[in-house]
Structures are given as C-alpha cells and as structure tokens.
Amino acid sequence: MSAPELLGPYRMLSPIGAGGFGEVHLALDPEGRTVAVKVLHPHIAADEAAVARLAREVETMRRVRGPHIAEIVDAALSGDRPYLVTRYVQGRSLAVVVAQDGPLRGDALVRLAHGLAEALALIHDAGVVHRDLKPANVLLADGEPYVIDFGIAHALDSASLTASGAVVGTPGYLAPEVLEGREAGPAADVFSWAATLAYAATGRQPYGTGPAPAVAYRVVHHEPDLDGVPEWLRPLLADCLVTDPEARPTAAELCTRLGVAVPERTEVLPPAAHPNGGPVNRLHEAETREWRPGMRRPRKPSRKPRAESPWAEHQRRVHRRWVIGSGFAAALLSAAASDPLPEVAILLLGTYGLAMLIDAGFGLAAKSRSRVVLDLAAGFGAIGLSLLLTALFSPLALLLAVGTVVLVVVLFAFAG
Template sequence: MGAPDGDRLGPYRLLSPLGAGGFGEVHLALDPEGRTVAIKILHPHVAADEGALTRLAREVEAMRRVQGPHVAEILDASLTGGRPYLATRYVQGRPLAAVVSGDGPIRGDELVRLARGLAEALSAVHAAGVIHRDLKPGNVILTDGEPVVIDFGIACMLDSASVTTSGAVLGTPGYLAPEILEGGETGPEADVFSFAATLAYAATGRHPYGTGPAAAVGYRVVHHEPDLDGVPPWLESLLRECMVRDPAARPPASMLLARLGAAAPVVRAAAPQSHPAFAAAEIREPVQETAARRVPRGGVHSLTTREWRPGRGRGTGAAAPDEVRARRRAVVHRRWVVGTGLLVALAAAAARSPLPEASLLLLTIYGSVMLVDGGVALFARQNRSRLAVDLAGAGGSIALWAVLGALFSPLTLGLALGTVVFVLVVLLLSS
C-alpha cells in the first residue's frame, strides 16, 4: 500500500510518509498550487468495504463545512477507484498525548487555552452536524500551545464489521462514552464525555479510568467514577458533569465555552502564533515531532512550499491589514527607485558623448523627482526611510552614470539600453 516519494495521487504530489493507523497511511503532499497538505490513503481492506465508504462519503460534505481555528479542515476527498483518500490541512505540531507523556501535566494558562480551544473545536464540529466519535489525546495536536482537533467524522467507518475485524481499533478505552461501550448509538453527548476525559488526562497526566486490558478499562468507565484527583477546582466540576453516565445530563458542546469562561481564570497574553496546527489522522505520537527529520534529502526542504490556510485571519501574531499594505508599498517604492535609477543612469551614459545636454537633463529630472518624492514623504510624516531611499537612488544613478560613461563606449551602452527596454516591454506584455 505504501506510495513512493514523488508519486502522484489525483492532483497531489506525495512527498514523504508521515505514519499509519487503523484506516490508512498518511503522507505529506503538495497540492497543485504548491501548498502542503496531508493525504490519508485508505488501507485496502477499508477501500474494499463499500458500506464503510458509503458512510464516509455521506459525511464528507458535512465534514468539509467544519471551520474554525481549532479544527483541521477536510480539503478534498476521492472515495472512488483503487486508492481512496482524504486531503486535510497540515501543519506540524505535537500530539497532546506526546506532550503530556514527555513534559508532564498541563497547568495554568496553558490548561485554560487547551480547554477553551477544545470547546471551540467541539462546538464547530457539532454545529456542522458532524460527530467526532474518537476524541482522545492522540487526536489533539498542540502548536504554540493552541489545540487543533483532527480526524473528526472519520470514525464513522468503524461501524463496519469488515473494517473492525481487519485490525482497526474501535476507539480508545477510557475515552469512549459508557453508552458506546454498552452498545448504544453514538451521539454528540459522547463527544462531550471524550472532551472531559481528554482534559482530565491533560491536567493530571493520568488516564481518568486507569490502564490495563481494554475490557477492564471499559468496565471502569461503565461502573466507576473517573479519577479526577489533581484537576484544578475551576475545571473539576465541569468535567464531572460531562462524564456522567446519562448522556442527556451532559452539557451540550455549545455551552462548554460559556461554562469555561465563567469558571476559568483570566488567561495572560499568549505568545504570537506562527501556525494553526494540523497533524494527520491516526499518526502515532512521535510522528509529528519527527516528521521534518524523516523527509529524505531532496524532499520537502528542497522545495518552496506554502502552508494551506483558510481564507480568514487567525492567530495573535498576524499583521494588521494597514501594516501589510504599508509594507507592500515600501517594497514597491524601493523596486521602482532602483529600477528607474538603473534605467536613467544607462540612458544618460549612452547619451553622454553624442548628446551631453540630454544626458544631464535626464539626470536632473530624475534627481528632482527623487527629491520631491522624499520631501513629500518627510512633510507628510511618513517613514523617513522613504527619503533615504530616494536620496540613495538619486546619488546612485549619478555614480553609475559616471562609471558607465568612463568604462563603455556610447555604442555599447546604446545596445545595452535597447536590450533592457526590450526585456521590460516583453515582461509587461507577458504579465
């Protein structure tokens, strides 16, 4: 089933394998516009189950409507042919399970951010009519302290007998709601139970129903109370309410954020985010942390890629629109000064011997334009660097004019000027 690096799957170019799970293999890939995505190629025994694919196809459209900074969006899907796949947003991060096992429990402001982020993610998933079905520490990716939930809706395939008997694990003991373990139907309330169990693990570093054989853990879920010793008081009462046996008694996902806002301490300003996060579904815990090191030479690091981002601003570190426009204007101005300075210096040097008056006139006009532009920027209280760029452009054109006139003949300079003008005209027409 493995796909070699550089292989193509639909419009995507596969770059490097990231991991594998019960449903398929996950590859880092490029979309047609050069943006990184995660491609999950379903295992042959899953692809051969028409019932599982039908259930997944029914949910894909709903899954694609799930939007939010704390969920990994489904971008594309192809569930026909010999290699069905899902394309999902990808950004490097660490699974919550790996963070807690390696660094210890999450506390303070980081726990508040985690709880609120998971509540937002669950609310977005349920608002689109999707049920996650397998929310657990391994399906929560942390990037810069912010959680992103992956794999929502995909567990609908677990209803298939042929899939489960082929090696897929039906959820994770200790994070599945008791009604599921007792053979009941999966509803949004089951996700609320899993939300609380995941937060309990993050806050304590322990699985809320202990460890051991799956049957033993499942028995504790159905018959015992969760171990919440060490959970902060502001969070404990909400978790207990979310983990009650009666699904109807659990608060809906839409209320979780409000409940957390009323109970949680104030979060201090967080460091700017460089990325929202995504990790591919069902990847084993170390994969995300080491994915960059596993890319072969000449792979991702030799390519210029752009991360896929939804069409909305997110992250506390994003620049304001006015600031972005100002930076773009400054870049365009510098390029204009340099380009026109080179062109004027070349033209003036070519005309220096046969038409000295025209040569000096060109330099005078260019210098005057630069001085006026710099003066306007200075009096308008704009960035003083604009004046410096204008003065440097005027001085540089005069110096270049003197050097070119001394080193090259008028014929050579004329040919060079004609070539530059021709290239500029071709570029303008082609653009």
C-alpha cells in the same frame, strides 16, 4: 533520486503517522501548499459499504471550519487507494506532549480547554459527531489545539471494519453508551472531551490502564480519577463524565461555562460536480499555506475579548483571599506589638501598605478597577482594624489571638 510519488494531484513527500483508519502523508497540493493526505488502509478501502457511507458524510465534514479544526479540504474515495486531504498542522499530538513534557498547567491547560470546546461546538453544529476524540487526535502547535479526524470514526463504523481489526474509538475515552453498543451522539464527544482534559491536566488516564475490557468496565461502572485536576476545571469534567448522556452539558454549554463565546459556523457552499466525475479540489478555500523547515507559524489575528474563564475567576478569588487574609494578619500582629514594640507595629503596617500600593499598580497596568479598589481598601482597612484592636483588647489577649491564628494555619498546612 526518484521523483516523489503522486496520488491524484498531490505530490507525496513523507509519511508522518498512521492510525486505525489510514496512513497520513505530508504532501504538496498543485499550488505548492502543504497538506496532510490520509490514505485509507486496504482492508478499509475494500469495505464498499463503509467507503460509500464515508463519501456521503464527507461533504458535511468539509463544511466544518474553525480555528481549532484541521478541516477536510478534498477527498477521492473511488479507486484502489481512497484518500482524504486535510489542512496540515505542524505540531505534536497531545499524547506526545504530555508523555514528553508532563501534564499541562496554567494558561496551556486553559487554551486547550477553550480550543477543544470551540472545535466541538462547531463540529456538532454542522451535524457531525467526532466519536474518537482523544489525546492522539489533538495536535498542539504554538500552544493552540487542533482537532483532527473528526467524523471519520463515525462514518466508517461498520461490522465488517470492526471484524477486520479497526478500532472504532479508544477505551478510556469512549463514552459508556458507546461501550454498551448504543448510538454515539454529541454527548459522547463531550465525555471524550472531559477524559482528554483530565489526561492533559494529570498525565494519567482517568479510568486507569490495562486490558481494554478492564478499562471499559471501569468507564461504565466506576468513577473517574480526577485527583490533581485544577479546582476551576474539576466540577465541569465531573459533569461531563457522568454515565447518563442526557445529563451531560452540550458543547455550546461547555463554551458558556468556560467563558468562551459560542462560535458561529461559517457556511461553505457545496462544491460543483467535477466535469470528469472525479474529486473537486477546493484548496483555495482552505487555510493551507506553503511551509518550509524552520518556518514559524504566523500569528493569529486577535480575537474579541472573552468572558472571564473559570481559571481567571479562580485566580481572582485566590488573590482576594490573600489580600484580605494578609491584611487581617498584619493588623492583628501590629496591634499585639503596639504596646511593647511600637516600632515593629509601624513597620508591619508600613510593609503591608507598601505591598498593597505595589499590587494596586499592577492592577492599574492590567486595567482592573476592582483590584485597585480592593488593594487600597485593604491597606486602609488594616490600619483601622489595628487601631480598633489596640483600643479594645489588652496586649496579652492579642498575643493569645496571634498564637491561635498561627496554630490554625499550621494545622491547615499539615492537613493539606
């Protein structure tokens, strides 16, 4: 068996993917930790102006650190095989996850929205624009998202690269201003964030599929397809997908609207010059780790409590409507049955009261005072409302009211 290939100080193990700018290899650093090494394609390495620009940008990109970012930890951009080294994330891309497992739901979608918003806020705070955020550039590991390849598309955008066949961005996730040839700023990343979330939530491209020019035309001139996006997320995505970049929220505003604390950037001092003029290896500062097949990812330390997210607010609103609506229905049915069937009336109120006591118990376990108060108030309120309706209306009028309520519910069900 031949010895593993060495690229600089890195021992190359196996290729793990390829993109428009290079081929990615799983590798070991000199201390035996796993990293991802991205070797630039030959036609890109031959573009001296683009590589020089990337070299100027890379130190800024290396200062972008965060729990949802596969940060750059080393780079060697001279020689025949220029490469970048990033933290290795053991996971599948969002594109693969959705294709194999279907759209993300519930907590998985919430974690994706929160994590990507935090990552963008940190990237933009460092003065970097991703410019190619899309499902293929988001890795999911144990349900947590990680952004890869940030800043590379922006740094390598040049006429010679475009002419040589590298695709700087992906139609359907590129903002309208980018497709029209204007400058791509942080607002373009916010557009891509929303398009990526729409795909994750529905399993469909928000601007459809087909030839790239057709998709690009729909991005500029048509509204996105957000059918199937959860109610708590849809208004935010619609605001991010407007054609005017000035009207879109910033990444920090995304965090605020999602109930996520805006992350603070950790300053990383620039590396000292290597005595031989080569790359400076600062892997001791990176969040790399030794990995072996079958090893589970370590649990992350608990974070500070977050503000209530739109998803949690949506759940609380649905719960409140269910408690109030079912209480009114139980009171009305009990009042209608009190004269001909008093035992049924007592059973209805007793069953509803028991359900509220059980739900209040869950509220106590979750330390939700408002939920406990709502459940107890609804239980006693249903009893009081039933007695009031019995005193004010005849059994016939109450039966007609019950029939009307049932008819309205059925109509709403069919309309939905």
